[in-house]
């Protein structure tokens with residue numbers, strides 16, 4: 001079965017992906033592959049993944065996000081997660097998944113501000 | 128009225144269907160947003176285990192009542208390979224599929240009652256409940 005694709009937008013040197021539908025496993029894996037490919041192709045310095053619409057993040061999606069952050073990190077790209085619902089954040093911690101290496105911001109706007117700061121800092125060579 | 132719903136697990140799409148069904152029942156039973164997320168996430172973990180380790184199985188969700196408390200009961204059953212050592216699979220980080228080994232212990236933390244009945248080469252039945260405050 002064809003899995004639905006999550007659109008990935010490019011604004012300057014930042015990529016933005018907003019997940020708007022419940023992801024089944026195959027479409028989540030497809031998203032990871034698409035995103036890493038796009039990071040490579042565009043040499044994006046930052047990626048924002050907006051999860052506002054997700055009402056469940058289980059161990060499968062949690063691990064996928066951790067993997068994306070680790071792999072993007074190896075390519076020199078920062079990942080910021082935005083819009084995690086409070087119930088989802090609580091559930092993730094209780095599940096045992098704290099995503100320690102992943103940066104988060106309350107919403108897309110704050111995520112963009114955070115990303116600008118992060119990429120400017122690395123311009124200074126201070127990070 | 129006793130609510131009861133069932134979903135067959137055959138593919139990764141059915142995992143989403145089962146957890147959405149569980150969330151809907153939880154919502155109808157008056158569970159709040161955080162408990163709905165806990166219940167849906169636990170079902171997601173257990174349904175994925177059915178898909179990964181047994182191939183097919185069933186998830187049944189129903190209303191339960193005990194000592195004047197109302198709750199939700201989830202039963203996940205399969206006729207897969209079974210679990211030889213239940214204590215082992217309940218440890219955080221134990222996985223035979225290079226997963227994180229978080230599904231079973233995590234689902235247990237998210238629910239109030241959690242029990243596994245399993246026999247090798249016969250199958251596995253996991254029953255868990257969450258009580259409404």
Ligand SMILES: Nc1ncnc2c1ncn2[C@@H]1O[C@H](COP(=O)(O)OP(=O)(O)OP(=O)(O)O)[C@@H](O)[C@H]1O
Pocket residue numbers: 059060172176177180181205207208209210216221222223224225226227228229230231232251
């Ligand atoms: N329904 C089942 N039938 C047979 N074995 C199972 C079943 N559910 C779980 N197991 C066994 O228990 C182990 C632990 O399951 P658990 O869900 O905790 O972790 P996982 O599935 O390996 O990884 P994760 O869920 O974190 O992605 C599995 O690796 C598998 O060996």
Ligand SMILES: [Mg+2]
Pocket residue numbers: 172175176226229230231
């Ligand atoms: Mg699992």
